Amino acid sequence: MELLLDISLLSMLVATAIGIAVSRDLLAAVMLSSIYGLLSANFFVTMDAVDVAFTEASVGAGISPLLMFATLAIVGRFERYPHQRALPALLLVVLTGAMLILATLDIPAFGDPNAPAQTHVAPRFINESGTEIGIPNMVTSVLASYRGFDTFGEVTVVFAAVVGVLALLGSSLPAAGRKLPDTLLQASNHRILRIVSKILVAPIMLFALYVQFHGDYGPGGGFQAGVIFAAAIIIYTMLFGLEAAMKVINVTVLRVLAAFGVLLYGSVGLVAMLNGKNFLDYDALAADPVHGQHYGIIVIELGVGITVAAVMMLIYFAFAGRLIDRSHKS
Amino acid sequence: MLTVTTITLLVVMAMALSRAFVGPTVFDRILAANVFGTKTVLLIAVVGFLFGRPEFLDIALVYALINFIGVVGMLRLIEYLEEDKQSTEDGR
Amino acid sequence: MSPLEIISAVLLAIGSFLVLSGAIGLLRFPDVYSRMHAAGITDTLGAVAILLGLMFLAGWTLVLAKLIMILLFLLLTGPTASHTLGKAAWKSGLQPLTDGREPAGDSGKGAE
Numbered sequence: 001m002e003l004l005l006d007i008s009l010l011s012m013l014v015a016t017a018i019g020i021a022v023s024r025d026l027l028a029a030v031m032l033s034s035i036y037g038l039l040s041a042n043f044f045v046t047m048d049a050v051d052v053a054f055t056e057a058s059v060g061a062g063i064s065p066l067l068m069f070a071t072l073a074i075v076g077r078f079e080r081y082p083h084q085r086a087l088p089a090l091l092l093v094v095l096t097g098a099m100l101i102l103a104t105l106d107i108p109a110f111g112d113p114n115a116p117a118q119t120h121v122a123p124r125f126i127n128e129s130g131t132e133i134g135i136p137n138m139v140t141s142v143l144a145s146y147r148g149f150d151t152f153g154e155v156t157v158v159f160a161a162v163v164g165v166l167a168l169l170g171s172s173l174p175a176a177g178r179k180l181p182d183t184l185l186q187a188s189n190h191r192i193l194r195i196v197s198k199i200l201v202a203p204i205m206l207f208a209l210y211v212q213f214h215g216d217y218g219p220g221g222g223f224q225a226g227v228i229f230a231a232a233i234i235i236y237t238m239l240f241g242l243e244a245a246m247k248v249i250n251v252t253v254l255r256v257l258a259a260f261g262v263l264l265y266g267s268v269g270l271v272a273m274l275n276g277k278n279f280l281d282y283d284a285l286a287a288d289p290v291h292g293q294h295y296g297i298i299v300i301e302l303g304v305g306i307t308v309a310a311v312m313m314l315i316y317f318a319f320a321g322r323l324i325d326r327s328h329k330s
Numbered sequence: 331m332l333t334v335t336t337i338t339l340l341v342v343m344a345m346a347l348s349r350a351f352v353g354p355t356v357f358d359r360i361l362a363a364n365v366f367g368t369k370t371v372l373l374i375a376v377v378g379f380l381f382g383r384p385e386f387l388d389i390a391l392v393y394a395l396i397n398f399i400g401v402v403g404m405l406r407l408i409e410y411l412e413e414d415k416q417s418t419e420d421g422r
Numbered sequence: 423m424s425p426l427e428i429i430s431a432v433l434l435a436i437g438s439f440l441v442l443s444g445a446i447g448l449l450r451f452p453d454v455y456s457r458m459h460a461a462g463i464t465d466t467l468g469a470v471a472i473l474l475g476l477m478f479l480a481g482w483t484l485v486l487a488k489l490i491m492i493l494l495f496l497l498l499t500g501p502t503a504s505h506t507l508g509k510a511a512w513k514s515g516l517q518p519l520t521d522g523r524e525p526a527g528d529s530g531k532g533a534e
Contacts, residue, residue: 001333001380008340012347019351027356027407031363034400035350038370038393045374045386053389062396069407077411190509193402196502204395219388228392235399238406331431335472338438342445349448349457357454357511364503365448365461369441371492372472379476384485387492394492398499405510412514
């Protein structure tokens, strides 16, 4: 059964990838890439990688198509220049692909007990995380505590990304007091859609909080929660216009929050250092090391969630503001 | 019965995918993507029961929400592009 | 098999049948509106049947609550998405297929 699932999901994945490459309609390509996200999350589920599937669901199938739609609204739906048959490019891609396939031959088989991944640190994580960290979801223990420094790096990358986007599009960020003639962005004729979405926005936010704070016990955590929270705000903005959203959300506060999350994460590490342990060693946060781990993980997950949510919203608002600027000029 | 349902869902997903490839209109593609998303939710729920891991349901729940947001986003984009096209044509 | 399992199997079978018939309609029907008709209706009812079938397997647990929540979300979002899709297609100037006419999609604004 599992083999059948894997084979059919992976063959659909290949078909989708070919479809994306062939399609000249960018809208169809983005849509297929969202299906691609759904499919890959599906086989992550069959491989028992529930947390990865969760991330793929919220990021790959959720927020990235939304951001790409916003991009398409600015650049248009079709490729402006005709496809060129570039033989060197094809050659290069085939060569790289062949080398990658060659490299997979050296990778140990999936689930091989003698693979290095299974013999070095994994036994420690599996056997000791229950007593050392004391939370049921082992993935969260590894992500937030054992590998806390890596996750810190990831959050910094997310923050750096928004700094880059704002450097390019920051001037079109909608300010609180500015007049926003965005009839284009308001769906005032979609009454049913507006009402249903209004009902849904609050449960989506609530679900984001559940994902945020339930990450210790089940799949989830700061990254996924931040994305889901931002998605709720984005759907509100899509249907009620930017001006209505600006009444709820202050862009300046969002900028501060994006930095605050990273700082919160880093300051947990500093507190641990001040208490005489290593950077991001949560044992130092409380008298009982397991309690310290709990506090540390909750605080850093919160930092991750705040940063990711603020960054996603900022990027979307920058795109939407750009759209308004553009329709204003023309 | 769970096995039969899983296989059916896989077949349906493949059919929806082929409709997403063929089109011909963009609305066919959106429809296919929507059907695909719903089937993914169901597949994850059913597979969770099949493998005895019902905590997979959190992911199904996320999909049920995300799928709707995606469809709304696509529709808004198409509407925006058409209004944009009309307004630039009027301007000429 | 316990009675609950039998009920669940029946519901799952109904759901599978509905979902499959909807997919056949999605593939075989001639224009976008009839495809929407096939997919929209069976999507909702099929999902309800399958989720109900799973609920009978779950028993009184947190899993049941999550299944109910998924069901509620699908019941809210499925018909709304179909409705909005139909409305957007109509607004874009896509004509439904009537007897003796060219299938919609070969001409008109919505076509590529």
